[in-house]
Amino acid sequence: MPHHLAKANSQPRWLFPFVVSFVALLCVLPLARLVAAGISTLFSGRALDLLEEPAVWSAAVNTLTTSFFGMVAAVAIGGLFALALTLADVRGKWLLSFLFMLPTMIPPQVQALAWVGMSGPSSPLLKALGIAPPMGSPQPLYSVAGIALLYGVQHAPLVYLALRAGLLALPRDGIEAAKLAGASPWRVLKDIILPLSLPGIIAGAAIAFVSGVGNFGIPAILGLPAQIYTLPTLIYSRLASFGGNTFGDIAVLSAMIGLMAVAGLQIQERALRGRDYRVIGLSGASATFRLGRWRAPLEAFLWLLLFIMLIAPFFALVSASLVPAYGVVLSLKTASLSAYEEILFRQTVTRTAFANSLFLAGTTAFGLLVIGVLAGYTLTRGTSRWTGLLSAMIEIPYALPGIVISVAFVLVFAAPLPVLGVTIYGTIWIILAAYFASFLAVGLKPVVSALRQLDPALEEAARLSGASFYRRLFDIIVPLIAPAAGVSVILVFLISCNELTVSALLWSAGTQTLGVAIYNLDDSGSYDLASALSVLVVLMVVVLMLLLELMAARLPKGVVPWRN
Amino acid sequence: MAKLILHKLCKDYGTGRPAVNDVSLDIREGGFLALLGPSGCGKTTVLRMIAGFETPSDGSILLGERVLADASGVVPPEKRNMAMVFQSYALWPHMTVAANVGYPLKVRGISGERYRAKVTDALKTVRLEAYAERRPADLSGGQRQRVALARCLVTAPDVVLLDEPLANLDRHLRQEMEETFREFHARSGATMIYVTHDQAEAMALATDVAVMSEGRLLQVASPAEIYARPEGRLVGGLIGQGVVLTLAERGADRRDLEWNDILARLISGQSGEPSMDVLVRPQDVVLGGDGLPAEVVGVLFEGERYALRLKLGDGRLLRAYSRTACIEGERVAVTITAGWRL
Amino acid sequence: MAKLILHKLCKDYGTGRPAVNDVSLDIREGGFLALLGPSGCGKTTVLRMIAGFETPSDGSILLGERVLADASGVVPPEKRNMAMVFQSYALWPHMTVAANVGYPLKVRGISGERYRAKVTDALKTVRLEAYAERRPADLSGGQRQRVALARCLVTAPDVVLLDEPLANLDRHLRQEMEETFREFHARSGATMIYVTHDQAEAMALATDVAVMSEGRLLQVASPAEIYARPEGRLVGGLIGQGVVLTLAERGADRRDLEWNDILARLISGQSGEPSMDVLVRPQDVVLGGDGLPAEVVGVLFEGERYALRLKLGDGRLLRAYSRTACIEGERVAVTITAGWRL
């Protein structure tokens, strides 16, 4: 039966073409269309002019520095939580890790405002302590360092999630062997745990870095007062003065961001190259460290961090939702629930927005899980020379500010689709497509790093048992990378649940998302309503997480990230 | 270096059946203990408690005067100065072979020329000089095991724990490695505990042999002693290839039985009589001459000789060796030159 | 079922030295081939190519008329209907023991009563009925290996590949498992390929023994043949515990040498003469009587007997067995009853 013969590739023939065409359709095509729109600019002298503007370069430098230091901060905070909550005998793990998911859910601009409020002249906390700076004193957060710090806070949970799955797959006996070799816990961490979880750390760092590159809310609030522009805020201000060059300009600026993302990817590949993380004879047992007298201080520190990152901004949000107008001091007298009443019972848009966002976030999360597993499999097991290019193509859309993605999607999808003759523009499907493109990188990263750690023998054993590609995917691979898959779903869900800038241009009547609804309320001066809606979103996420908790017993082990 | 004392050691993983149950054992300073026992009897668990990876559910472990583990707490593994070959090797996949082997040295602050010399030395002993820069994933099973061995022997530990360290090596390497252990033991004076399924290995290496079964310690003695004078059916069945015959007791007072004693009881057994267990090893079953008639029911070629299973007239089975080939069904005469009452 | 043919098989991992080099081998339908060879000689690699995990760099693999792998492509493992025990077990940590064992059945669409019966049966053969609901992480090393075994034997594969399947089992289980293999082989008629370091095991089980070294196939023959008539120094040194003596050739025409032949060449060797290699096995070295004088230089207790290393007057080393204890330095007389010219 010579026709049975195939290359020794472990994947079905359609897989690579499928992944390539998915990426081509959703990631490459829109960006190519954007470049085409700006092509006249690119080839006229305008592009050069743009590159000669010092403002562009300083924005590029700001983007790089803020994202880099933001990544460092996120890796430090997220890494600390991941290590403490997966490997150490910290008490209250469940609650700590449960709460640690939530800072991502607080919209970046809200987070930034809360921090400004917390540390500025009007800070209730500082006022109570009597150390509030006088009105008009300079705000230390209005700086590159401030932006980086908030990136760190905002993206630490992403690092935590990406790293956690890798830590769970660490071989227990490898850690034991190092201990017995005489290595102190600190050395074990440095020599064994960190290097072995490098794929997870790098995945988390990359997500944090790229999230910083594309972030708009934080530099808009913290950077602009100090005239610190990053590429997204620069793009935004270019859009504000819309002219004939705008598409060309944003194409050029996007290309710069794309280059940064690709450079980041290169560094990442370099860091991982030539190493092997396959855990031989995966045991499934995980290790723990006894902290002894360090436990109490560490716990206190974790709770303090959590307070600053989550509880303080969340209270700022809650109090903003309870006062009738901005600047009114919250007291029993001034507090009212009218904003909630308005949001819940009078504004019909709220319900639509909840429904839309839940649909979008859920579909994106699970859709990208499927695609992420397939693409991750291709990228890690595949032998094609094109995998490097493919992962770059996947990376770029996430790094671009949402507004660029949405412009690109409008450009491609505003006209009816060829052949079919229908247009998805103006429907919810275009938002979904844009989410798929934007968040593929987020969904993919944890899965790829988990696949890297997997002992190939486990899959081989399944193949020899006669399991076809689909069988072993469902029976072996997915359950084995379940923690990473869970992380991928939760990350994408959280990010797309309060996503703003992608849907901002793509929504139309009836397809508002929560992010759009909050932004529009905020933008039109209804801060109380915007805050109330944000609080409701956070509560909704908490409820969803609790539902997940109830189902946890029926899910594969490790899927629910706050359970051990 | 000092005496290693296990005192009423217990370990229950919470599965209902304790994995280790009330094990008390003194291993003298610089002793070489072989731990034998069927698969799943708790050998690895004992080693893991000695190394400090598992906390005993009960009992204590002492190294000389120093309490390593008891109800009040445990000394962490990194402070015990022990070394171990893991049954699963536990190599670090992100390090090269040389880095794996050198890691315990690095931790001890040894570097430069001395580090390199020691690593090269250790790799030479396990015949892996040429593989220093490989990653564990690119090695064969036996090569991985040898890396684990080199890593274990590269420092000067007080206690060396070996969990089936030679299971994946061929006979030649095995003999070489045994030699290495013996040398290492003599040179360093470390206390060694050696888990193995290969009895010849255990007997050849150890100064003491301990036999476990189902979490309990059955007997500890020197190799010659335990081979010659096993206590109880379990140990008797486990050590050597012998079969256990149930014979009428009938006033036997010695434990060493001779052909006459056995013959008398073999031919005239009555049910209801008090009985005793007698261990008969195959090398004590001699074919030919005028013994009892038996039928060959199984012949296995072992290279050097044939291992036979024989059936006596009354259905009892015996094992024997033969230098020449036999055919199944052949009838032979057997004499049992020695038996040991368990 | 059909003949399995390896034709000029090569595998180079890109390390400079090919792991498998030009191996050609026919395994007859329903044959039971034992693959022996030192650690790292390429045994696992051969199995992995047969299973389809590695693509041969060169050569081809055929099962009867069916080409499994050649330059033009390979049949994927899932279409080969083979089963394998991995050296590293490759158990799925997320499944229970029963689910691990039953997975190949599930893939084949067997469910319900039949599934349960088969799984229970397989677990019974490896004595793990009580562990059906455990996870692999909570098992001992030998228990894991037994799960891998059960998973391998639960279906009816055409070819069974066993990579040191008994390395972590004690002697009793080992014997039982050997028995299981034999039965399975007889019942299913599957072609079996068995990698082991234990020669006795290999000889006892296999219908054919293949010896590899450094990626090359040295000899294939029946167990008795390969033991009695090994070809070349390498195989001779590998099979059995013998030593290889270099003796003057001096017109020897037979390969079976007797005491007289050996003695003559032992006492009057001149340098410069053409020489030959003669394999002398320890069981052929008899102590006592009026042989050559020798000194005991090493004594290892092996339980059943003592393994001695002897030094002849001219410094040549021999190995011998003794039922009684000897002391190092003792002088004995030896006769060599047989030798084999390699």
Add this chain to the structure above:
Amino acid sequence: ANLVLYTSQPNEDAQATVDGFMAANPDIKVDWVRDGTPKIMAKLMAEIEAGNPAADVLLIADTVTMERMKQANHLLAYKSPEAANYDAALYDAEGAYYSTKLITTGIMYNTAAAMKPTKWADLAKPEAKGLVTMPSPLTSGAALIHAQTLAGVPSLGWDYYEALQANGAIAAGANGGVLKAVASGEKAYGMVVDFMPIREKAKGAPVEFVFPEEGVSAVTEPVAILSSSKNAEAAKRFVDYVLSEKGQEGFLKLGYIPARNGMPVPEGFPARDTIKVLPIDPAAALKATDADLKTFSGIFGTN
């Protein structure tokens, strides 16, 4: 197909406008999309680039943007009969766009502030050092027009902005950010559009709004029909409606100053004729935009 409106009015206002129109024209259904001017423009331009703009009617912040659209031939010239009731400066002579209301930019201050400013010049005084904030023309259309307007006033000019910069004023973000900074007490004074502080004050926020003596700038939220509209008839009726007395009353109710002649002002505002609106020529302003942005950036060091 439904009439599609792109607007930058706040949500509730947009809904109210559309509701009013549909009540008056029950046969026309309106879909509307609301976003900040830059975003809605980005969306529209991308649609135009893709050759399939969805919008029929635009109702967005400023005439300068409309002028740009007009010069690119994206707007339909329509002579509305209602134009007669409007000051000629408030609509395009060719009928490409019509102002619908006046949104002025004045000064707001936190009631805790030491000085009560009455004119623009007060913000450059030492009392206000480091306490002034304003929206950036780079982010806000209203802020751009405001800067261009003040720059055209002889007593102020770009020198005024230089003085502000020297006095530690910052220019960032949009009007909402200014409102928050002043209301929360982070800053004491801000340049901001009128309706925000007036509404917030009514809700109890500690802020005040003043119309400075020199006069205020205004954006006029013009309405226009896209030349690509497939619903031109309905679009024309929409334009007529917002310019009609009925439509203008709607804006009044929402708290805006109607552009139509002879209309009252909303509560909290001084009488219409006491508000001195500084003039601006959209075409000239458009031409000067790039240069003005550069000047502004030069002063404030933004880009």
